[in-house]
Amino acid sequence: MMRIDDFKPLENDENSVSKSIMDPFDVEMNFNMLINNFDNDDDKNNSSKLENIDNNLLSQETNDDKDKYSNEKSVKVEYIQTIINEPKKNHSKKKQLLKKYARTRFGFINDLIRKQAWLYLMDSPDYCKLKLNTENNSQQYFTYDGTYYSAERKEIEMHRDYVQVRKDVERTLKRFLPNYSQNERLELQEILIDVIIKLLLKHDKLNYYQGYHDICLTFLLVLGEENCLPLIDTITDTHLTVFMEPTMDQTIELLYYLMPLVNAINSEVAEHIQRSNVGVMFAVGWIITWFTHVLDKLETVFRLYDLFVASHKLMPIYVAAEIINLKSDRILETECEMTCLHPLLTRLPSTLKDEEFELVIERALTLFDKIHPDTLGLLNDNWKKRCESIKSQPWLYDASNDDENKSYSTLRQRSAALTDEQVQNIPHFVLWSFTLSAGIAAIYIWNQTQRSNDLTQILDLGDLFSLLYGTR
DSSP states (O other), X not given: OOEEOSOEEOOSXXXXXXXXXXXXXXXXXXXXXXXXXXXXXXXXXXXXXXXXXXXXXXXXXXXXXXXXXXXXXXXXXXXXXXXXXXXXXXXXXXXXXHHHHHHXXXXXXXXXXXXXXXXXXXXXXXTEEEEEETTEEEEEEEEEOTTTTOOOHHHHHTSTTHHHHHXXXXXXXXXXXXXXXXXXXXXXXXXXXXXXXXXXXHOTTSOOOTTHHHXXXXXXXXXXXXXXXXXXXXXXXXXXXXXXXXXXHHHHHHHTTHHHHHHHHOHHHHHHHHHXXXXXXXXXXXXXXXXXXXXXXXXXXXXXXXXXXXXXXXXXXXXXHHHHHHTXXXXXXXXXXXXXXXXXXXTGGGGOOHHHHHHHHHHHHHHHHHSOGGGHHHHHHHHHHHHHHHHHSSSOOOXXXXXXXXXXXXXXXXXXXXXXXXXXXXXXXXXXXXHHHHHHHHHXXXXXXXXXXXXXXXXXXXXXXXXXXXXX
16 A cells, blocks of 8 residues: 655645645545545535645655655645545535645646646636536536637637737747647647637737737647637636736736845845846746746646646746746846846746746745735835835945845945946947847838738737847
8 A cells, every 4th residue: 555654734825835744644545534525514524624634745855756756746646636526516625625736746747637627726707617527527628608709710810919819829839839740730720819819809808918829828738629718718807807908007017016026035136136227027928928938848837827727816926036036046146237137037937947946836835925915015115115225325235134244245246346347338238229229120110011911920029039039
């Protein structure tokens, strides 16, 4: 009989990370207890028992990580499948448990489990219901009127965003699915375009943005066309509408929460980034695409989506802050100058290994517990005050914090070296600004020449940054 040692219980708060050790449980015993709990109709007792059964597999220390990780994943898959296969009357309890498993190490492990769990995690729209396949209880699917998202081909192709959506989809599939055959890619391309336009037709007040197609593609790959439509519909309403306003004002407001969070966990790297005047736009592609746009490995993208689907809509901001924190040494080693830091920061998520993402996720959940989104406004106000101090002083030094004296001493030394080079740095900034301005002008001239020809050849700023930094 297989046993797993050093289980950790999940805390009651849905965003918390497990902190304490409980006695080891026999896997078969846990399965039986889980089933018995679901059979109990007493809601109070059910809730208490479920909390005791639910176990976190985050912190097993092993000599042979590969074997142990494989064992850990297998047990977790069995647990999740057992939860999913239970009667629907316990849907709320399933959702509670699945949310917690989505946040623990390895998320939902594989696409078969993920395909089922995601449907439970999202509240289905009023017009459709989640049902079990009577021939196979492990397969869930949405049922809804097939005409709800129906649209004529002409209606799709005449949509105001059709040309831009097609351009974005073609570019993304070439980069993101290198192992697909040409025919498979073309077929998926047309399905994805239809999915996006059908959703936009249903929500005419929402505005398409470059990056929405990345999110839609991820859900399409896991769920298929029929199941992805209601789920993307729900996700759009709960998590993405802020990015679909007529302007980017609200998106930028959200991005402004990033540096206050970084400052709260690593003031040294926050100051370094602030002094470079790089701003926060380097992270826009991270946040509005849930990192899909900056990662090439599908497994990593899916793992992050496990977290985001089960979390508050601002969780990507917390993940972004912890990525910067994790790579702070590399950032601090880079010259404190916009043209040096911007390309580094833009590509930063792609430099993380799988195990580093698991660490980032664990830290992001802890950060969320400590700094709830409701307090981000106050945190931002404090960061603005610090920015004023940074602006008025050469490398801010907090003499009251003796533990940080050494790091601030290093900062002062770095500042002295930079002061002598300021005149040399100005041409770099001028060159970067000239490159951007010239690129925008070139795009405008090119697009004007294409209006009477092939509209799919129209360029945008994404194409320019792709050439500069290889971000697409």
